[in-house]
Amino acid sequence: MNIEKRLLKGDRRACARLITMLENDDERAIEIIKRLYKHSGNAYIIGITGPPGSGKSTLTNRLARKLRNRDKKVGILAIDPTSPFTGGAILGDRIRMSDLALDKGIFIRSMGTRGSLGGMSKATWSAAKVLDIYGMDYIFIETVGVGQSEVDIVKVADTVLMIMVPNLGDDIQAIKAGIMEIGDIFAINKSDLDGADKTKMEIEMNLDLNDKKDYRPPVIKVSATQDENMDKLVEKLIEHRNYMERTEKLIERRKDNTKFKIIKLIEEELMNLIMDRALEQNLLESLSNEVVLNDLDPYTAKDKIMRLIK
Amino acid sequence: MNIEKRLLKGDRRACARLITMLENDDERAIEIIKRLYKHSGNAYIIGITGPPGSGKSTLTNRLARKLRNRDKKVGILAIDPTSPFTGGAILGDRIRMSDLALDKGIFIRSMGTRGSLGGMSKATWSAAKVLDIYGMDYIFIETVGVGQSEVDIVKVADTVLMIMVPNLGDDIQAIKAGIMEIGDIFAINKSDLDGADKTKMEIEMNLDLNDKKDYRPPVIKVSATQDENMDKLVEKLIEHRNYMERTEKLIERRKDNTKFKIIKLIEEELMNLIMDRALEQNLLESLSNEVVLNDLDPYTAKDKIMRLIK
Numbered sequence: 001m002n003i004e005k006r007l008l009k010g011d012r013r014a015c016a017r018l019i020t021m022l023e024n025d026d027e028r029a030i031e032i033i034k035r036l037y038k039h040s041g042n043a044y045i046i047g048i049t050g051p052p053g054s055g056k057s058t059l060t061n062r063l064a065r066k067l068r069n070r071d072k073k074v075g076i077l078a079i080d081p082t083s084p085f086t087g088g089a090i091l092g093d094r095i096r097m098s099d100l101a102l103d104k105g106i107f108i109r110s111m112g113t114r115g116s117l118g119g120m121s122k123a124t125w126s127a128a129k130v131l132d133i134y135g136m137d138y139i140f141i142e143t144v145g146v147g148q149s150e151v152d153i154v155k156v157a158d159t160v161l162m163i164m165v166p167n168l169g170d171d172i173q174a175i176k177a178g179i180m181e182i183g184d185i186f187a188i189n190k191s192d193l194d195g196a197d198k199t200k201m202e203i204e205m206n207l208d209l210n211d212k213k214d215y216r217p218p219v220i221k222v223s224a225t226q227d228e229n230m231d232k233l234v235e236k237l238i239e240h241r242n243y244m245e246r247t248e249k250l251i252e253r254r255k256d257n258t259k260f261k262i263i264k265l266i267e268e269e270l271m272n273l274i275m276d277r278a279l280e281q282n283l284l285e286s287l288s289n290e291v292v293l294n295d296l297d298p299y300t301a302k303d304k305i306m307r308l309i310k
Numbered sequence: 311m312n313i314e315k316r317l318l319k320g321d322r323r324a325c326a327r328l329i330t331m332l333e334n335d336d337e338r339a340i341e342i343i344k345r346l347y348k349h350s351g352n353a354y355i356i357g358i359t360g361p362p363g364s365g366k367s368t369l370t371n372r373l374a375r376k377l378r379n380r381d382k383k384v385g386i387l388a389i390d391p392t393s394p395f396t397g398g399a400i401l402g403d404r405i406r407m408s409d410l411a412l413d414k415g416i417f418i419r420s421m422g423t424r425g426s427l428g429g430m431s432k433a434t435w436s437a438a439k440v441l442d443i444y445g446m447d448y449i450f451i452e453t454v455g456v457g458q459s460e461v462d463i464v465k466v467a468d469t470v471l472m473i474m475v476p477n478l479g480d481d482i483q484a485i486k487a488g489i490m491e492i493g494d495i496f497a498i499n500k501s502d503l504d505g506a507d508k509t510k511m512e513i514e515m516n517l518d519l520n521d522k523k524d525y526r527p528p529v530i531k532v533s534a535t536q537d538e539n540m541d542k543l544v545e546k547l548i549e550h551r552n553y554m555e556r557t558e559k560l561i562e563r564r565k566d567n568t569k570f571k572i573i574k575l576i577e578e579e580l581m582n583l584i585m586d587r588a589l590e591q592n593l594l595e596s597l598s599n600e601v602v603l604n605d606l607d608p609y610t611a612k613d614k615i616m617r618l619i620k
């Protein structure tokens with residue numbers, strides 16, 4: 001049986017194989033997704049992001065376990081910071097919670113950020129589609145959230161869960177401001193630490209400033225390791241999902257995200273086209289030489305290469 | 311006198327104005343840089359990155375002060391995490407060290423990450439060129455280093471200074487691995503904290519693994535607030551600069567960075583081109599609708615738009 005049919009029948013290895021092919025930019029995997037696309041759309045995608053050290057993996061695993069207890073099938077895509085030079089993911093699947101790995105209703109996968117614009121892998125979106133077709137009810141996409149990654153997570157997720165921790169210093173506080181507009185739900189993890197109430201208050205105050213919407217993101221203190229308030233967090237996620245579906249904001253968000261995806265695909269193809277021609281003529285190389293010697297500026301260099309396709 | 315002449319004469323306000331124009335995507339600023347480009351190339355660019363909370367600003371300011379004492383003119387571009395929705399920089403110049411702000415030989419500027427690919431502002435590269443033309447000897451570009459930002463910093467800098475701190479948890483440790491290949495110099499800041507020696511050892515061990523180069527990045531413990539070992543750090547920066555110049559690796563790196571810049575400029579222009587056409591025809595909108603309803607896959611949608619420009 002081919003990989004396509006095996007995926008539709010819920011074959012775990014076919015699912016894993018297809019995601020690997022996507023990571024390797026294998027054109028055949030894209031063709032398969034194109035053919036199976038009509039079988040997607042059932043899974044609900046939850047983006048989970050937060051600063052380094054906020055306990056994202058533990059929290060994600062705990063949520064997955066709770067949804068499993070409600071008989072939901074859950075996929076987890078953990079986006080790992082990638083070495084830009086070797087291209088390899090750093091955190092392995094190995095170190096993910098092992099009791100989940102044995103459960104057939106759970107599919108966990110670490111992905112690097114290779115080929116990414118921002119912290120999100122180019123293959124993440126497609127991998128989520130594979131998990132969707134594979135039959136998952138929920139898909140968690142977990143990223144280290146600093147700067148660009150947050151923008152990216154909002155572009156693939158139906159609901160964005162923002163994880164904060166008490167007392168993470170000034171840089172983190174700064175990052176929070178950017179986070180305010182993205183989070184649909186705020187969870188303050190490690191809330192047994194001092195300062196959890198202060199952090200909660202700060203987030204609430206920030207939300208007050210932005211309060212133009214008919215939906216107010218809830219802010220809840222949790223402890224993933226001690227399983228405190230985690231059931232409430234699950235409820236909040238489901239509430240947000242219901243809100244998104246009821247108000248048709250889900251369709252709206254998915255449409256925006258689809259546009260973003262199409263734009264990225266176009267960007268990629270155009271770039272490949274033009275770079276092929278420029279490389280063919282050794283143009284990029286020779287123009288860069290001129291720029292480094294200050295005989296040319298990079299804007300004019302760009303114009304010269306652009307003339308190749310005009 | 312026009313802004314162009316004023317910049318060449320070292321007019322501080324002209325410099326600030328030009329950077330603002332660049333941040334606002336003002337085409338006239340680009341034209342000015344094109345005309346003045348031949349006056350650039352003297353400044354040496356040092357990228358400074360590290361995890362949130364590692365004390366980057368304090369350390370950067372301290373280094374700037376030390377170089378000022380050696381009669382060097384120093385520009386600082388501090389890249390702030392930006393809200394992707396409002397586009398505003400979060401940390402203001404206000405909170406930067408105020409004694410530096412009064413020194414005419416120092417130019418400090420906070421920049422948002424608006425329009426960025428990754429954590430680096432699109433305007434950062436051009437702003438560095440402005441500071442270069444303005445007559446700065448050294449330019450520090452300081453970013454929060456997580457994920458993509460590191461890739462970006464290496465694409466604009468001549469030397470990359472990586473700041474670490476003792477005991478920052480697992481995520482940070484993971485990020486370190488990606489950092490190893492980028493850092494030219496490693497400074498462990500806040501080295502009065504427990505665990506500084508352990509962190510130093512870990513970094514050294516990681517460097518052992520990667521040790522294929524003729525240059526071995528030094529790892530030094532410092533304390534920026536207590537001015538400990540900071541003179542040594544300055545020496546290490548100058549040593550690396552000498553190494554880069556002596557071995558002609560500087561030209562090589564600048565050539566790579568120039569290529570990256572030209573590619574980014576092409577990417578941007580292509581995007582603008584295609585989006586103008588696709589939006590004009592309402593095509594992106596209608597295709598996205600079909601994709602969300604699962605009547606079409608995004609790859610085929612991309613092909614349909616591509617046909618427009620072929």
